[in-house]
Amino acid sequence: MARIVMKFGGTSVADLDRIRNVAARVKHQVDQGDQVAVVVSAMAGATNQLVAWCQALSPLHDAREYDAVVATGEQVTVGLLAIALQTLGVDARSWLGWQVPLRTDGAHGTARIQSIEGDALIASLEAGQVPVVAGFQGIGPDGRVTTLGRGGSDTSAVALAAAVHADQCDIYTDVDGVYTTDPRIVPRARKLAKISYEEMLELASVGAKVLQTRSVELAMKQRVRVAVLSSFEAPEDRSGTLLVDEEEIVEKEVVAGIAYARDEAKVTVKHVPDRPGVAAAVFGPLADAHVNVDMIVQNVSDDGTTDMTFTVTGSDLPRAIASLEQSRAAIGYARLITDTDVAKISVVGTGMRSHAGVANTMFRTLADKGINIEVISTSEIKVSVLIKQDYTELAVRALHTAYGLDAA
């Protein structure tokens, strides 16, 4: 007997038939003799509708009211799924964020989980009941409903798994696992049976879109075993991808996967005075404007000024430009150049730590295909380059082959 948290995303509960399917899958798990808790997202499309209403009334709406409105999406699915489970003879009940309670900080709209009181849920599990918990939502210090931001349901599930001391957290999505790269681009991409938290974190943050970054961070911190599974395969088919400690992966590949992100923008600040503190003058205001800056390169030119180049996500670009234009006098730059016709390609793998030449293989492979590298950044287990967007597929395919990732 194991204690398992099962999490289902919006496409898995998009309509009543799919909710019935999810109920059958949960029952299948219960019938194995497991203790099961379920976390669900809103029906696909529901959240978008609710967000659109708030936006239409006021682009700068009160985040506390936004949360009250948007949290209803998950409230509907937990009730419906509990009913569907009961019709199959499974003892189930819904739990809203404030009922658990799942306590968050007061950052409405993008709240972070602070604590989960697991006692009531554990008692429910031990009594043989299936708690069906609303993902994405909690209760803030002000006693009002909070939401965790987009993708927060994965984070809810992992946090809940930690709070009830679950043996595993199964994340059911519309893909059947984590691949060495996007199978739509590389048909010979392989599904990874296991991946380390660190690798998944890098893959998630560069666009693999399978799991939300925050949920992987939390799983790593709390040592929660997470499985990514397809909600459209038969319940017996558990051939997804398991997130585990690096030590659990015996046969490490040098490179675990190739990721890409097209929603990138390159910003170059031209002719910045080359003096101490200028980087802070550029990036301080961007941080204040909640712009996430990714790759950063600084070139020294010979006239006592320098060019700074960095990347942001496309959706952050307008805020980045506004912030930089406001602080133009303080920084003292000549002009701004922006380019959204770029893509970021990353190779990720914990094996890099012990294998030299991984970056060099990347540069040589891209050069062989005539692809120009605009920006380079590296971390302990990742090498990323920025290239022209047109070359995205070509680059991903070439690298996938170069690192020996193609399926036989």
Add this chain to the structure above:
Amino acid sequence: MARIVMKFGGTSVADLDRIRNVAARVKHQVDQGDQVAVVVSAMAGATNQLVAWCQALSPLHDAREYDAVVATGEQVTVGLLAIALQTLGVDARSWLGWQVPLRTDGAHGTARIQSIEGDALIASLEAGQVPVVAGFQGIGPDGRVTTLGRGGSDTSAVALAAAVHADQCDIYTDVDGVYTTDPRIVPRARKLAKISYEEMLELASVGAKVLQTRSVELAMKQRVRVAVLSSFEAPEDRSGTLLVDEEEIVEKEVVAGIAYARDEAKVTVKHVPDRPGVAAAVFGPLADAHVNVDMIVQNVSDDGTTDMTFTVTGSDLPRAIASLEQSRAAIGYARLITDTDVAKISVVGTGMRSHAGVANTMFRTLADKGINIEVISTSEIKVSVLIKQDYTELAVRALHTAYGLDAA
């Protein structure tokens, strides 16, 4: 300066434009210098969709889960209306049932209000804020969301008005007041400027559909002044109908209005043994099956048996039949006759108490039109008759004229 609770129904908040209109109307009231709290229903159609989902998953769904699902309708509108008010510069915040808290009993789906803690709302009102409260919902003794049943938002508003010691509770609907009868049947129907709680109660319960019976009962018990107003007239137009104590109505009419209900069914239990306890044998099981029995007539025939005739609503008829068939042996009747081709016509007025001949005028008027009366029942301020449904409009018009209610 007055303290006012404004309540808006589902058609008044059916889309974003109407929500903006409601916000403008609330602002108009706030600009008068009043302290204003608002109670809203779900967007028209939203509740039906949510109910349909629960029904589709299981006709016999868990009422606690149903409540969690259905209560989201009001949660969406309070958040949206608070945002709309804020964009007009009105300080507003949403309150869910469990946040107030509005405590109910544990009868999920048809819960009754037990207490409302008004302190937080009063503090909010006195600080110049507009509380926007979700109607129709509360929190039960089990800490879970409850709903008050259809039309419960009116009841929420009246209860809230009592809890915050409001001077008045304004119920905004898609009609502009209470009429002497349905204006679609009698174009010369008149709007009543004032009506007593008792009269409104009788009119509400026989089908005038302006206010839900429970809300009128509560207003009468708590002595809350209630105004019925149109949400589609200009905010300055306050020419609705005021519910007041009978003593406040100086010029009492003998008859205040004529009501009708077509959703009636007549049930006759033939040849019941005429012995003590037989009425209990018939109506006990019906009460256990939650069938509301209305008009009751018993005829004694000469063979030691009797016929019992009574009415129920059309929606209760299947349950009534099932209940009677189950207890056939215990009652010992010969057969059941049911008839849904009937309508109940009622004349209502507190003036009846002091005026003889009101019932006789009714019988004579209907006889003059050749309308046969099948069942008669009377109360202190009401006379009701059951007739063939085809004659509904003819009867209502003739009675409206006979009691001198036609507009000049």
